[in-house]
Structures are given as C-alpha cells and as structure tokens.
Amino acid sequence: MYTETTHDAAHGEHHDHGPAKGLMRWVTTTNHKDIGTLYLWLAFIMLLYGGSMAMIIRLELFQPGLQWVEPHFFNQMTTMHGLVMVFGAIMPAFVGLANWLVPIMIGAPDMALPRMNNWSFWILPFAFTMLASTTFMEGGAPAFGWTFYAPLSTTFAPDTTDFFIFAVHLMGISSVMGAINIIATILNMRAPGMTLMKMPLFVWTWLITAYLLIAVMPVLAGAVTMMLTDRHFGTSFFDAAGGGDPVMFQHVFWFFGHPEVYIMILPAFGVISAIIPTFARKPLFGYSSMVYATASIAILSFMVWAHHMFTVGMPVAGELYFMYATILISVPTGVKVFNWVTTMWKGSMTFETPMLWALGFIVMFTIGGFSGLMLGVAPVDTQYHDTYFVVAHFHYVLVTGALYSIIAAFYYWVPKWTGHMYDEKLGKIHFWWSTIAVNVLFFPQHFVGLAGMPRRIPDYSLQFAEFNAISSIGGFAFGLAQVFFLYIVIKTIRGGEKATAQVWEGATGLEFEQLPSPPPYHSFTEAPPVR
Amino acid sequence: MIFNKLSRRFLVVVTGLVSMFSMSAARAEYELNMTQGVTPISQDIYSLHMLVFWICVVIGVVVFGAMAWSILHHRKSKGAVAANFHESTTIEIVWTVVPLLILIGIAIPATGTLLDLEDAKTNADITLQVTGIQWKWKYTYVDEDVSFISSLAQSSRDVMSDPTGNENYLLEVDEPVVLPINKKIRFLFHSSDVIHAWWVPELAVKQDSVPGFINDSWATIEEPGIYRGQCAELCGKDHGFMPIVVNAVSEAEYEQWLVSKKEEAAAAAASAEQEWSMKDLLARGETVYQANCSACHGPTGAGIPGAFPAMTGSPLVLGDAAGHIDVVVNGKAGTAMAAFKGQLNDVDLAAVVTYERNALGNSVGDMVQPSAIKNAR
Ligand code: HEM
Ligand SMILES: [Cu+2]
Ligand SMILES: [Cu+2]
Numbered sequence: 001m002y003t004e005t006t007h008d009a010a011h012g013e014h015h016d017h018g019p020a021k022g023l024m025r026w027v028t029t030t031n032h033k034d035i036g037t038l039y040l041w042l043a044f045i046m047l048l049y050g051g052s053m054a055m056i057i058r059l060e061l062f063q064p065g066l067q068w069v070e071p072h073f074f075n076q077m078t079t080m081h082g083l084v085m086v087f088g089a090i091m092p093a094f095v096g097l098a099n100w101l102v103p104i105m106i107g108a109p110d111m112a113l114p115r116m117n118n119w120s121f122w123i124l125p126f127a128f129t130m131l132a133s134t135t136f137m138e139g140g141a142p143a144f145g146w147t148f149y150a151p152l153s154t155t156f157a158p159d160t161t162d163f164f165i166f167a168v169h170l171m172g173i174s175s176v177m178g179a180i181n182i183i184a185t186i187l188n189m190r191a192p193g194m195t196l197m198k199m200p201l202f203v204w205t206w207l208i209t210a211y212l213l214i215a216v217m218p219v220l221a222g223a224v225t226m227m228l229t230d231r232h233f234g235t236s237f238f239d240a241a242g243g244g245d246p247v248m249f250q251h252v253f254w255f256f257g258h259p260e261v262y263i264m265i266l267p268a269f270g271v272i273s274a275i276i277p278t279f280a281r282k283p284l285f286g287y288s289s290m291v292y293a294t295a296s297i298a299i300l301s302f303m304v305w306a307h308h309m310f311t312v313g314m315p316v317a318g319e320l321y322f323m324y325a326t327i328l329i330s331v332p333t334g335v336k337v338f339n340w341v342t343t344m345w346k347g348s349m350t351f352e353t354p355m356l357w358a359l360g361f362i363v364m365f366t367i368g369g370f371s372g373l374m375l376g377v378a379p380v381d382t383q384y385h386d387t388y389f390v391v392a393h394f395h396y397v398l399v400t401g402a403l404y405s406i407i408a409a410f411y412y413w414v415p416k417w418t419g420h421m422y423d424e425k426l427g428k429i430h431f432w433w434s435t436i437a438v439n440v441l442f443f444p445q446h447f448v449g450l451a452g453m454p455r456r457i458p459d460y461s462l463q464f465a466e467f468n469a470i471s472s473i474g475g476f477a478f479g480l481a482q483v484f485f486l487y488i489v490i491k492t493i494r495g496g497e498k499a500t501a502q503v504w505e506g507a508t509g510l511e512f513e514q515l516p517s518p519p520p521y522h523s524f525t526e527a528p529p530v531r
Numbered sequence: 532m533i534f535n536k537l538s539r540r541f542l543v544v545v546t547g548l549v550s551m552f553s554m555s556a557a558r559a560e561y562e563l564n565m566t567q568g569v570t571p572i573s574q575d576i577y578s579l580h581m582l583v584f585w586i587c588v589v590i591g592v593v594v595f596g597a598m599a600w601s602i603l604h605h606r607k608s609k610g611a612v613a614a615n616f617h618e619s620t621t622i623e624i625v626w627t628v629v630p631l632l633i634l635i636g637i638a639i640p641a642t643g644t645l646l647d648l649e650d651a652k653t654n655a656d657i658t659l660q661v662t663g664i665q666w667k668w669k670y671t672y673v674d675e676d677v678s679f680i681s682s683l684a685q686s687s688r689d690v691m692s693d694p695t696g697n698e699n700y701l702l703e704v705d706e707p708v709v710l711p712i713n714k715k716i717r718f719l720f721h722s723s724d725v726i727h728a729w730w731v732p733e734l735a736v737k738q739d740s741v742p743g744f745i746n747d748s749w750a751t752i753e754e755p756g757i758y759r760g761q762c763a764e765l766c767g768k769d770h771g772f773m774p775i776v777v778n779a780v781s782e783a784e785y786e787q788w789l790v791s792k793k794e795e796a797a798a799a800a801a802s803a804e805q806e807w808s809m810k811d812l813l814a815r816g817e818t819v820y821q822a823n824c825s826a827c828h829g830p831t832g833a834g835i836p837g838a839f840p841a842m843t844g845s846p847l848v849l850g851d852a853a854g855h856i857d858v859v860v861n862g863k864a865g866t867a868m869a870a871f872k873g874q875l876n877d878v879d880l881a882a883v884v885t886y887e888r889n890a891l892g893n894s895v896g897d898m899v900q901p902s903a904i905k906n907a908r
Contacts (some may be wrong), residue, residue: 064694064695064700064701065690065691065692065693065694065695066691066692067692071768071769071770071771071772072768072835072838075765075767075768075770137837138836138837139836139837139838143767143768144765144767149725149726149764149765151724151725151726151742152725152765152766152767155865155866155867156724156725156767156866156867158837158838159837160837240741240742240743240744241742241743241864245743245744246726246741246742246743246744247741247744280605280613281607281613282613282614282615282617283615283617284617285616285617285618286617286618286619286622286623287617287618288618311728311737311739311763312739312741312746313720313738313739313741313744313746316646316649319645319649320642320645323638323641323642323645324638327634327637327638328634330630330634331627331630331631331634334590334626334630335623335626335627337594338594341594341597341598341601342622344601344602344605345597345601345605346601346605346611346613346614346616347601347605347611347613347614348605348607348612348613349601349602349605349606349607349611350606350607350608351606359598362598363595363598366591366594366595367591370587370590370591373583373587374580374583374584374587377579377583377637377641378641379572379575379579379641379644379648380576380579380580380583380641382576382648382735382736382737383565383576383580383735383737385728385737385763386728386730386737386763386764387763447562447564448562450563450564450565451562451563451565451566452562452566452732452760452761454730454761454762454763454771456765456770456771457761457770457771458771459691459701459771459772460701460771461699461700461701461702462694462695462698462700463562464562
C-alpha cells in the first residue's frame with residue numbers, strides 16, 4: 001500500500017529539487033501540478049469576471065425599463081459574459097483538473113510534453129487581456145453574442161472585432177496544445193498494468209474530450225479566419241451580396257459549437273463518476289457502459305449541430321434528420337444518469353460536501369437534459385428557440401452541470417492537493433446557499449421563456465416583470481455565494497485539519513492509494529504498482 | 532450629481548420591488564406556459580410540448596424517486612452496508628431500449644407536425660412579404676401593391692426610464708400588420724441587413740429573415756384579435772425594440788383596410804409632385820429622422836463613436852447635396868448604412884435630408900425637394 005511508496009518518495013526528495021522560489025516559479029514552471037494550479041486560478045478569476053458581467057445583466061433586467069446601461073453596452077455584457085464563461089472559466093478549469101489529476105491517476109511522473117504545457121497555459125492570460133481590453137476601446141467589446149453570427153459580426157461590427165478574432169485564435173491554439181498533451185500523456189505514460197479499461201472514468205472522459213477539442217477547435221479557427229478575410233481582404237464567405245452565405249456561418253459555428261458543449265460536460269461526467277462511488281462506498285455501476293456511453297455521446301455530438309438552427313430555413317429533410325439525431329443523444333445521456341443512481345442504490349452513503357455537489361449535479365443536470373429533449377423536438381423548438389427557455393436549458397447544464405462538477409472536484413481533491421481538509425461546515429453552507437440561489441435564478445427563466453420572452457434583450461414588456469425580478473435576486477445571491485467560495489478556497493490553502501493519504505474512507509485510485517497528501521512536487525518518479 | 536442619480540435609481544428599485552409584489556398579488560395568473568395560440572399548428576405544437584413535458588415529468592419522478600429512496604434508506608448513518616454489485620448487461624440493455632421506444636413515441640407525432648409546419652407553399656390565399664430592417668419590419672402585400680414599415684410605437688419610446696403602467700410596453704407599433712382570419716397566409720421572409728427573426732407566439736411562426744435568402748412559413752388564424760410578438764434573433768443594438776403586432780380581422784374589414792391603404796399611397800404620391808416649404812420639410816424630416824436614423828446616429832445627431840458616425844458637423848452632410856442624397860438613398864456598401872430608397876418615399880427622403888442639413892446643429896441652408904430624390908433613384 002501507500003506507506004511503502006511514500007517512504008520511497010520521502011527518500012527520493014533529497015535528490016529531486018522542489019519548486020523554484022518567487023514569481024519565476026510560476027512563469028517558467030513545467031510541473032503539471034503548478035500548471036494545474038495556474039489554470040484553476042485563471043478559471044476562478046474568469047468566473048468572477050464573467051460573473052460580474054452577469055450581475056450587470058441581472059441588474060438591468062431586474063425591472064422593466066432602461067435604468068442602468070445602454071442597449072449597446074448590454075449586448076457587450078451578454079456577449080463577453082458568454083465568451084468569458086465558456087472559454088475562460090469552464091474550459092480552463094477542466095484543463096486545470098486534467099493537469100493535476102491525469103498524471104497522478106495513471107501513475108505518470110508528469111505530462112508528456114511539459115514545456116508545451118507551460119506555453120498552452122501562458123497564452124491564455126494574454127488572450128483574455130486582449131479580449132477584455134476591447135471594452136475600453138472605441139466601438140466597444142464584441143456585442144454580437146457569444147455565437148457571433150455573420151453578418152452582424154462581419155460587415156456590421158466595429159473595428160475591435162479584430163482583437164476578438166485574434167483572441168479566439170489564441171484560445172484555440174492553447175486548447176489544441178492542451179489536448180495534444182493530454183492525449184500523449186494518457187496514451188504513452190500510463191504505469192505498467194494501467195490498461196485502458198482500468199483507467200478512472202475522469203481519464204477516459206478527458207481522453208475523449210481531447211479528441212473532440214482537436215477535431216473542432218480548428219473549425220472555430222476557420223470560422224474566425226473567414227470572418228477576418230471577409231472584413232478586410234475582400235472575400236464574401238458570409239456575405240450574400242458577394243455570393244456568400246450567412247447561414248453557412250452558422251453551420252460552421254455549430255459544427256464547432258455543439259461538440260464544444262460536450263467538451264464542457266464530458267469531463268464533468270468523469271468527476272461525478274469518481275465522487276459518487278467514493279461516498280456510496282460501492283464501485284461505479286456499469287463502468288464499461290459508461291465508457292461506451294461517453295464515446296457514443298462524443299460521436300453523436302458531431303452529427304446534431306443544426307438543432308441550433310431549426311428556424312433558419314433548412315429543407316424539411318434536414319430538420320427531420322437533425323431532430324431524430326438530437327433526441328437520440330438523450331439515450332446515452334440517460335444511461336449515465338441511470339448508472340449513477342444505481343451506484344448509489346444499496347450503497348452506504350455519507351454526504352460530505354463533494355457528495356452534495358455531485359448529487360446536486362445529477363438532479364439539476366438531468367433537468368437540463370429534460371429541457372434539452374424538449375428543445376430537440378423541432379416543431380416545438382419553433383416556439384422555444386431564442387427565448388429564455390433556451391437560456392434556462394443551457395444554464396442548467398452548464399452552471400448546475402459543468403460548474404457544479406468543477407466545484408465538486410475542488411472539494412473532493414483539494415485535501416489531496418494541499419494536504420488540508422476544507423472547512424466542512426462552510427462547504428455545506430456554500431452548497432445549500434448556491435443551490436437555492438441558482439434555482440431561484442434559473443428556474444423562473446423556463447416560465448418567462450415559455451411565456452414569450454426572447455433572449456438577449458435589455459428590456460422587456462411588463463408581463464415578464466415578476467419572474468425577472470425573482471431571477472435577478474437569485475442571481476445576486478448566487479454571485480455572492482461564489483465570493484464566499486473564494487474565501488473558502490483561500491482558507492483551505494492557508495491551512496486546515498491535516499488530510500490523510502486516502503482522504504475519504506471510500507476513495508480508491510492511485511492518487512489516494514499511492515501518494516501522501518499533499519503529494520511530493522515530483523510524484524511517481526517510479527511507476528507505482530497497479531492492482 | 533452622481534449621488535443624486537444613484538439615490539434616484541435606488542428609489543426606482545425600491546418602488547419597483549413594492550409594485551412588483553402588489554402587482555403579482557393583484558394578478559390572478561402568472562404566465563407560466565406556452566400559449567396554445569390561434570392556428571391549427573400552434574395547437575399541435577402546444578400538445579406536443581405538453582406531451583414531451585409530461586414524459587419528462589414521469590421519467591423525472593422515477594429517476595429522482597429512486598435517488599431519493601436510496602438517499603433516505605441507503606445511508607451509512609442508518610447502518611446501511613454497501614452491496615457490491617456493479618454490472619448487469621440486462622439492465623443496461625433495458626435502460627437503453629426503453630428510452631429508445633419512448634423517443635419513437637415522441638418522434639412520430641413530431642414528424643407529422645413538422646411536415647405540416649413546413650407546408651407553406653401549397654394553397655396559400657395571401658402572400659405577405661416581411662423584410663427585417665435594423666430595427667423595424669417592412670410588410671409588403673405581394674398581390675396588392677400595399678407596403679409599409681412598422682416600428683416601435685412612440686408611446687413605448689417615451690417611457691423607457693420608467694414604463695410602469697404602460698400597457699403593451701415594447702409590444703406596440705406605429706402601424707400594425709392587418710391580416711384576415713381563416714385564410715392561409717404565406718409569409719416570405721427576407722432581410723436587408725443582418726439576420727432577424729419574425730416571431731408571433733400565437734401564430735407559432737418563428738422564422739429567420741436572412742439577407743440574400745427568402746424563407747417561408749405560414750399561418751391560418753382562426754380567431755380575430757391582436758397578436759403581439761418580437762424579433763427573436765440578435766440583430767444589433769436595438770434588437771429588443773422591434774416588436775410585431777398582427778391585427779387579425781374579418782375578410783370584409785381586411786378588404787376595407789386595403790382600400791384605405793391604397794388611398795393613402797395615392798395621396799402620398801401626389802404630394803411628391805409638389806414643391807415643399809422649408810418649414811414643412813423640417814417638420815416632417817424630424818419625424819422621419821427620429822423613427823429611422825436616430826437609433827444609430829443618435830437623437831441629437833451625435834452618433835456612437837467607433838460604431839456610427841455623427842451627423843452634427845459631418846463633412847458629407849455639410850458637403851454638396853448630391854453626395855448626401857446618394858448615401859441616404861443608396862446606402863454605403865460594406866457598412867451598416869442601409870439604402871433607404873426601399874424603405875422611404877420621395878417626400879420622406881427629401882424631408883430627412885433637408886432636416887439633417889439644417890438641424891442637429893447643422894445649418895447648410897439649402898432645401899432638397901422630392902423631385903431631386905426621384906432623379907437620384
Ligand atoms: C440531452 C441532451 C441535450 C439535448 C437533446 C440538447 C438540445 C439542445 C437544443 C435542441 C438546443 C438549441 C435550442 C435552441 O436554440 O432553440 C440546445 C441549446 C444549447 N445547449 Fe443543449 N442539449 C442537450 C444537452 C446539453 C449539454 C450537456 C450542454 C452543455 C453542457 C448543452 C448546452 C447547450 C447550449 C450552450 C445551448 C445554447 C447555445 C446558444 O444558443 O447560445 N446542452 N440544446
Ligand atoms: Cu447543441
Ligand atoms: Cu433582432
């Protein structure tokens with residue numbers, strides 16, 4: 001068991017050097033743990049930045065009328081909020097988790113390409129600084145929605161759009177390098193005996209996610225490049241007046257965009273599949289069916305993109321096909337949920353903070369899945385499309401789905417990372433506070449959407465007033481809860497009850513069985529034994 | 532100053548909260564669900580929506596029920612001991628196949644409704660062309676030679692800082708589109724700039740209007756009434772301010788309305804033949820400017836730096852009239868400046884050009900007559 005290897009590790013510590021001192025440690029680091037930490041902090045900062053824009057949105061929507069911001073600025077807020085949350089918060093957080101966890105889960109000493117790892121992180125702060133700086137330029141930040149449909153983002157957009165295009169290119173390069181690194185690590189650096197079908201599901205889901213990233217980030221890069229040449233070099237990819245097609249932009253965007261939403265949820269499935277068995281004290285039900293379900297979701301995710309475009313005027317055969325393919329995705333998604341519930345069935349459950357977040361994930365992600373199924377029914381999407389019903393749907397899957405899994409992962413692994421237990425009481429308060437607030441925030445949005453409120457509007461007619469006010473109150477409370485989370489994070493890093501090596505009674509996996517908490521700066525310099 | 536502004540806003544928020552709770556107490560019914568609408572399709576869509584909703588509820592009860600049961604009973608604090616089963620191919624097959632069958636049950640009625648929804652081409656009685664323009668709608672009755680632009684009513688524009696009590700706030704237009712009931716109406720959608728989407732929930736019509744393309748959709752309205760909707764696709768700054776109002780009337784009323792529209796058009800054409808005075812041009816120009824130009828160039832002509840040029844002191848406006856007319860009439864390719872020849876008549880164009888030259892802080896001194904516009908077309 002682990003005692004033997006910690007002895008080795010302690011012994012080895014004399015020889016290998018620890019982290020460098022000072023700021024340069026973080027700038028020049030090639031250590032997967034340091035880089036994981038950097039990614040997670042970037043994600044947190046972006047969460048607060050994107051969140052503060054959400055506060056402005058909810059403030060303006062608190063009551064009918066234009067009270068706080070101009071419509072043009074409001075559009076900048078919705079656009080930047082979406083871009084920052086997707087590319088700045090959720091994606092980097094999962095890459096941070098992958099950096100921290102993949103090597104210690106598969107018994108590798110580090111990532112396969114550590115220098116590239118440093119680069120893929122350090123590109124990002126520059127990309128986001130550039131994107132954010134457009135807010136202060138003449139013409140303002142992007143205001144055409146995070147989906148940046150042409151020609152609003154081409155012929156009709158301000159000059160600052162070029163900064164946006166360059167920033168998206170940088171994010172894409174970073175993501176692709178990160179994905180290559182993860183694939184190379186998983187395929188080449190597993191400890192002897194760690195066969196593919198023994199890998200923790202988090203590793204599996206990230207392996208599949210990395211392939212999705214490599215497949216679709218170049219498509220996004222292509223889309224913004226075509227925008228750039230349309231704007232400056234006389235092409236007409238998306239300009240009907242020059243023989244182009246604005247609808248083609250949407251096909252290209254969503255060919256990236258739909259797999260992208262699965263990029264943001266597959267690693268979450270991996271996190272939940274680690275946490276539920278630990279606290280149910282029972283092995284994950286249907287491990288191999290989970291792997292197959294993840295793979296089929298990934299493959300299907302390439303074949304459903306036009307369900308975002310049911311109202312653009314597709315041929316009826318196209319609409320039928322995309323409807324069938326879309327609702328088919330709920331089958332493997334359902335399989336995952338059924339497996340988690342069956343894992344809990346006849347377990348011996350306890351409800352520490354990570355388990356609470358994971359249970360919250362299952363319930364609320366499933367609600368988002370239900371609205372997804374409803375949206376997939378093409379004729380009915382005529383009424384749902386571009387309303388707050390869609391906004392409610394994707395916030396249930398992304399906030400109470402992806403973000404909840406990230407927070408769950410933090411509480412679950414932070415004792416391993418820092419050697420300190422977080423404060424259990426504060427963690428539980430954080431969970432209940434967030435969960436009540438997030439439902440006050442997003443549940444009423446189903447109602448206003450069904451009642452006819454379009455999305456992306458700075459002002460609305462009076463019949464939507466009550467639910468919007470309620471939603472805003474939930475929004476402010478949820479925002480505040482994440483500031484409280486910041487306090488918990490800092491407190492945990494600074495100190496706390498010492499964590500054991502196994503951390504949780506029911507925890508399994510190399511990181512809990514073979515490494516102390518916190519692990520040495522260089523772990524698994526020799527491959528651990530794999531059961 | 533700033534403090535005053537903030538405390539005023541605070542007051543607005545407080546009164547808003549108070550009125551919100553009193554309003555919700557007064558109103559019997561919160562709007563929670565999708566409308567059933569007034570067309571056969573809208574009713575089919577509503578039933579389909581409810582069908583899928585109830586299926587989700589049933590699945591939710593089963594899944595969350597099982598979860599709740601094990602949370603309550605299979606907890607360590609109750610002495611539960613973990614079982615060790617972790618695989619069953621039979622169960623996996625069951626919960627793959629059963630959902631698949633449910634999906635087929637959804638797909639069959641959905642296919643029928645979708646085919647109906649897409650059947651716009653056959654047997655249409657009336658064809659209405661709808662053009663999305665930043666940020667208003669143009670309606671053209673294809674067989675009738677009737678055409679007009681419909682934009683947000685002034686009554687809504689005036690109360691944006693505090694719309695309390697303004698009925699149909701943001702859902703009122705200066706000129707509603709009039710349609711007869713019990714006729715199959717085919718809509719043709721088109722855009723003159725960016726993508727918009729024409730959406731009236733009660734008619735279950737939501738269709739993108741795309742520049743360079745023509746989309747279609749249809750509705751047979753079964754009840755007379757006023758049906759309100761909004762643009763549903765982000766189309767720039769004033770996307771939230773381009774409502775739609777459909778006035779569905781009997782066939783006789785519809786015919787009557789067509790006649791009066793044609794008379795109006797004839798009167799307008801006659802007035803384009805006259806010489807106009809500076810005073811009349813300026814008065815009319817102000818109305819036209821505020822309705823069509825102010826969204827971008829600003830109510831006072833200040834524009835939005837970096838996005839839309841100012842009118843006040845603009846070299847083009849202060850330059851010779853022909854160049855000014857050309858930009859307004861034909862637009863400026865590759866920019867957001869539209870060609871207004873398709874939207875405004877000669878009198879309106881002459882008035883607005885004259886207005887821009889002699890108001891908004893400019894004073895060129897010359898006048899542009901409708902005849903000059905006619906020649907520039
Ligand atoms: C059962 C699975 C799901 C189905 C059937 C589904 C279906 C749909 C459909 C049809 C739309 C388009 C709605 C419209 O614009 O009218 C949509 C929007 C969206 N979905 Fe899902 N969805 C599912 C799960 C997810 C998951 C897991 C995520 C992400 C974690 C996600 C993220 C999104 C996002 C971000 C949008 C909105 C994009 C935008 O227009 O801004 N969905 N979904
Ligand atoms: Cu999608
Ligand atoms: Cu719009």
